[in-house]
Amino acid sequence: MTLTVENAVAGHPDGTAAAKLLHELLDTTAALRPQHVAVRDSKGSWTWQDLVAQSHAAAAWLRAQGVRPGDRVVVRLPNVRETVAMLYAASRCGAALVPISAEMKDFHLKAVIANCEPRLVVVVDGAGDKVRPLTGFPVHEIGTVWGELTDGASVPAEAHDPASPAVLIYTSGSTATPKGIICPHAQMSFAADAINRVLGYRNDDVVFVRVPLSFDYGLFQVLLCCLAGAELVLADGEADAKLHLLIRETGTTVLPLVPSLGGPLIRLAERDPRPTKLRMFTSTGAALEQRIIDGLWRCFPGARVVRMYGISECKRITVMPPAEDRERPGSSGRPLPGTRVAILDEDGNEVPAGSSGEITVTGPHVMAGYWRLPEITARTFRTDPATGVTRLHTGDYGRLDEDGYLYFEGRRDDMFKRKGMRVSTIEIEGAAMDIPGVRNAAALKPTADRDLMIFVEADGLAPQTVLRELAQRLEAVKVPSLCRVLDAFPLTANGKNAKQQLEAMLAEEAA
Structure with missing residues (x-):
């Protein structure tokens, strides 16, 4: 057109x-x-x-x-x-x-x-x-x-x-x-x-x-x-x-x-x-x-x-x-x-x-x-x-459609909108990695059943400490509502965070 x-x-x-x-x-x-x-x-x-x-x-x-x-x-x-x-x-x-x-x-x-x-x-x-x-x-x-x-x-x-x-x-x-x-x-x-x-x-x-x-x-x-x-x-x-x-x-x-x-x-x-x-x-x-x-x-x-x-x-x-x-x-x-x-x-x-x-x-x-x-x-x-x-x-x-009107269906990457603002899980993870003691981080986008969540790999860090530290590094709209601290992260074969396994773990706990 x-x-x-x-x-x-x-x-x-x-x-x-x-x-x-x-x-x-x-x-x-x-x-x-x-x-x-x-x-x-x-x-x-x-x-x-x-x-x-x-x-x-x-x-x-x-x-x-x-x-x-x-x-x-x-x-x-x-x-x-x-x-x-x-x-x-x-x-x-x-x-x-x-x-x-x-x-x-x-x-x-x-x-x-x-x-x-x-x-x-x-x-x-x-x-x-x-x-x-x-x-x-x-x-x-x-x-x-x-x-x-x-x-x-x-x-x-x-x-x-x-x-x-x-x-x-x-x-x-x-x-x-x-x-x-x-x-x-x-x-x-x-x-x-x-x-x-x-x-x-x-x-x-x-x-x-x-x-x-x-x-x-x-x-x-x-x-x-x-x-x-x-x-x-x-x-x-x-x-x-x-x-x-x-x-x-x-x-x-x-x-x-x-x-x-x-x-x-x-x-x-x-x-x-x-x-x-x-x-x-x-x-x-x-x-x-x-x-x-x-x-x-x-x-x-x-x-x-x-x-x-x-x-x-x-x-x-x-x-x-x-x-x-x-x-x-x-x-x-x-x-x-x-x-x-x-x-x-x-x-x-x-x-x-x-x-x-x-x-x-x-x-x-x-x-x-x-x-x-x-x-x-x-x-x-x-x-x-x-x-x-x-x-x-x-x-x-x-x-x-046939008349050239667009219907938006979603994003394919790690971007999402929260409270009207464009947010990146990678950006949140980068801020989490800046926290002393954090070895790894994975942010999960909000779903219909759960708000924005962050997983971190660390020893001796309390979830509330992680969220408080993130609030010092990110705008309020980008700070997760939930945090889980793990001793070790599940990884894919090429060494990347296995976010699907983290999401599956949450689904099992909710079942």
């Missing part, structure tokens, strides 16, 4: 295809809507004109710190306006922003910084003394940075290559530490434009973003709002307990959800049924259960619940058109305009409609591979021998 990309936003006369650098998208929208609110957080708001000025001042500061084209800038911040300004500031300098979760623990933060070798690191106020021992690169606290900005400062316009990296997104995967996905300007601007062609964000929308900006789902809301001229409202986990109230107070019309937020929002709305302005929910991160979809329809009459499927390696793969949200239960929609999804069998041949196989993707939104991981890049981003274009092999299974 291949569709022609058209202009997405009235007022962007040449469309995203012509304005492929991220800061050019900002400048175009600011010229059209200078006094309208662009972004708001708990401490205040900036108009589009303000955001341009802040991004120029931040770019001048970055330049003064020695940031040059091709450099990386790590930003470890919560959902605040300054993160948005730094995205565009890095773009103006020709550098790549590396947004890191504020919840990433030192164990992985140290590895990520060492991997991307940034020119500098920006952290929340008060975190500098904790992060500096982890790296030899300069670490700056955001309050100090903004205090050093010069009003009216700017950097000269330069012709940067749209194929150069705009962002590195670090995500869990088939390595013990997060791997960086290279996201060039051209791919990001195309993906945002194609997504918006389907979702139809408007300049009167207010988009409430609770999803972290370090997660591509959250970061792309910045670009979608920019394309539409919509207002972006940023919030953190502290907002969860009063989410329904904040939605009403801010006049939110669009709410990007991860499935774990759906149930709590429904309960809040049932206790406080006053109407809101919500017209659309979007969801990704895991399949949204039908009971959650039904609850959102019930509590927010008239709001569309848009199902989507994607991975960070190409941002979005399919979107269910909003007007069709009550059709084709179980489907995640159709491929983005201008892209193609093919289902392949084990021999790499396309299968007919209705047959299952690996989901593969081609199109201008396919990213440029993994940072400094050529072997994994070659396995995942393969050249299609028939066309010569790059084909992304997702490692996921699914099927297409």
Whole structure:
């Protein structure tokens, strides 16, 4: 399936295809809507004109710190306006922003910084003394940075290559530490434009973003709002307990959800049924259960619940058109305009409609591979021998129906979704192996009958000690609920952990 990309936003006369650098998208929208609110957080708001000025001042500061084209800038911040300004500031300098979760623990933060070798690191106020021992690169606290900005400062316009990296997104995967996905300007601007062609964000929308900006789902809301001229409202986990109230107070019309937020929002709305302005929910991160979809329809009459499927390696793969949200239960929609999804069998041949196989993707939104991981890049981003274009092999299974709608069926590797976030058993095992006394580790994915579990091989370690140590190394969503300590692990013939034997042992005990 291949569709022609058209202009997405009235007022962007040449469309995203012509304005492929991220800061050019900002400048175009600011010229059209200078006094309208662009972004708001708990401490205040900036108009589009303000955001341009802040991004120029931040770019001048970055330049003064020695940031040059091709450099990386790590930003470890919560959902605040300054993160948005730094995205565009890095773009103006020709550098790549590396947004890191504020919840990433030192164990992985140290590895990520060492991997991307940034020119500098920006952290929340008060975190500098904790992060500096982890790296030899300069670490700056955001309050100090903004205090050093010069009003009216700017950097000269330069012709940067749209194929150069705009962002590195670090995500869990088939390595013990997060791997960086290279996201060039051209791919990001195309993906945002194609997504918006389907979702139809408007300049009167207010988009409430609770999803972290370090997660591509959250970061792309910045670009979608920019394309539409919509207002972006940023919030953190502290907002969860009063989410329904904040939605009403801010006049939110669009709410990007991860499935774990759906149930709590429904309960809040049932206790406080006053109407809101919500017209659309979007969801990704895991399949949204039908009971959650039904609850959102019930509590927010008239709001569309848009199902989507994607991975960070190409941002979005399919979107269910909003007007069709009550059709084709179980489907995640159709491929983005201008892209193609093919289902392949084990021999790499396309299968007919209705047959299952690996989901593969081609199109201008396919990213440029993994940072400094050529072997994994070659396995995942393969050249299609028939066309010569790059084909992304997702490692996921699914099927297409006769009309080109995708039905996701599952993953074939060690990845899984927990509370809406992508988690890797290999990543958990790597953290467990860092615990003194642990000789071996095997993480078992959650099942319908059991939560995430870790087995470790060790002498004299209590299960609760292992879980406590993991909590110091991993984000909360990645910490197993259960732990079993063994004297020795069962191994396969080639020396790998025999996870099937561990699972069988649990099944026997439960019988």
